[in-house]
Amino acid sequence: MSLIKKFKAPLLLVLVYLALAFWWPDISGRSAAVAFNYLREMVLIIPPVFVLMGLLEVWVPKEAIKKLIGTGSGLKGLFFSFLMGTLPTGPLYVAFPMAGTLLQKGAKVSNIVIFLGAWAAIKIPQLLVEVEFLGLSFTALRFGLTLTAVIVIGLVLEKLIKPEELPQLQ
Amino acid sequence: MTTIIVIYSLLVICLIWSLLKSRQQTKQSFIVAAKALWKMAPGLLAIVGVVGLILGILPPEAITRLVGEEAGFLATGTAAVLGAVTLIPALISFPLAASLLRSGATVTTIAAFITTLVMVGFVTAPMEIKALGRKFTLLRNGLSFVAALIIAGLMGVILG
Numbered sequence: 001m002s003l004i005k006k007f008k009a010p011l012l013l014v015l016v017y018l019a020l021a022f023w024w025p026d027i028s029g030r031s032a033a034v035a036f037n038y039l040r041e042m043v044l045i046i047p048p049v050f051v052l053m054g055l056l057e058v059w060v061p062k063e064a065i066k067k068l069i070g071t072g073s074g075l076k077g078l079f080f081s082f083l084m085g086t087l088p089t090g091p092l093y094v095a096f097p098m099a100g101t102l103l104q105k106g107a108k109v110s111n112i113v114i115f116l117g118a119w120a121a122i123k124i125p126q127l128l129v130e131v132e133f134l135g136l137s138f139t140a141l142r143f144g145l146t147l148t149a150v151i152v153i154g155l156v157l158e159k160l161i162k163p164e165e166l167p168q169l170q
Numbered sequence: 171m172t173t174i175i176v177i178y179s180l181l182v183i184c185l186i187w188s189l190l191k192s193r194q195q196t197k198q199s200f201i202v203a204a205k206a207l208w209k210m211a212p213g214l215l216a217i218v219g220v221v222g223l224i225l226g227i228l229p230p231e232a233i234t235r236l237v238g239e240e241a242g243f244l245a246t247g248t249a250a251v252l253g254a255v256t257l258i259p260a261l262i263s264f265p266l267a268a269s270l271l272r273s274g275a276t277v278t279t280i281a282a283f284i285t286t287l288v289m290v291g292f293v294t295a296p297m298e299i300k301a302l303g304r305k306f307t308l309l310r311n312g313l314s315f316v317a318a319l320i321i322a323g324l325m326g327v328i329l330g
Binding site: 055 | 199
């Protein structure tokens with residue numbers, strides 16, 4: 001019973017797909033194809049990412065994270081967060097649990113925003129594709145403006161969010 | 171493909187290092203990983219379902235129809251909202267944006283679409299809240315949406 005409750009959202013979605021298959025089979029067919037593609041990608045990417053997270057949790061001491069990207073890490077922390085985000089390591093939903101772990105280990109809020117921003121918007125392989133399709137000036141301008149925006153948003157969030165408003169370590 | 175190779179190489183290197191240092195700690199890492207995965211599983215599955223539905227109802231051709239032909243604030247606003255609610259892999263979104271540009275969309279509209287697509291995650295918000303808290307998620311996504319519109323406007327002025 002608790003299992004059904006835990007998975008109520010996905011189960012509900014299965015019902016929606018079934019209902020769609022009944023009334024609009026073409027939509028449900030397209031949706032199922034997209035969902036299946038995503039699922040395949042997740043099955044490949046999610047397990048290794050969570051094991052890496054587990055290793056980070058077990059091996060890297062809180063002090064090390066704090067020193068690297070915590071309060072007082074300054075420009076070096078900013079740069080390092082950006083660098084971590086640009087590694088080609090999958091879609092953004094993978095980054096949330098990782099960012100949560102880093103935050104609970106003492107990372108600064110602004111650095112987490114920069115990490116997520118870089119992860120989502122500024123991936124190196126992704127930029128190459130963008131240059132190919134949208135041109136160098138579009139890509140370079142978007143890169144520069146996005147980077148600026150992410151840093152500003154990080155600094156604003158740092159000011160607005162108090163430590164007790166963040167999820168606590170279980 | 172690059173993603174998969176990078177993640178798995180990283181994992182193998184870290185695992186070998188960890189096993190050499192301590193078997194017990196390595197086992198502990200797997201336990202932590204399994205617990206976290208179990209906690210996130212419903213959210214991940216729900217994302218798969220919702221993304222499928224959105225892209226099933228709004229395939230790339232429909233998006234082109236919605237924001238391709240007309241210019242102006244309405245198209246840019248629609249593009250920004252579409253970018254925020256959909257979750258399209260970058261490899262698909264760039265060719266899509268290029269085709270939008272060809273079918274008559276403005277640079278501002280394209281920039282709004284791409285920027286909200288990568289910076290704002292409506293579908294992934296429940297997961298973000300779980301990992302980083304409600305206030306963090308609302309502020310980050312809200313400010314990113316506003317920033318995306320500003321970035322789009324600037325890009326339109328500079329490149330248009």
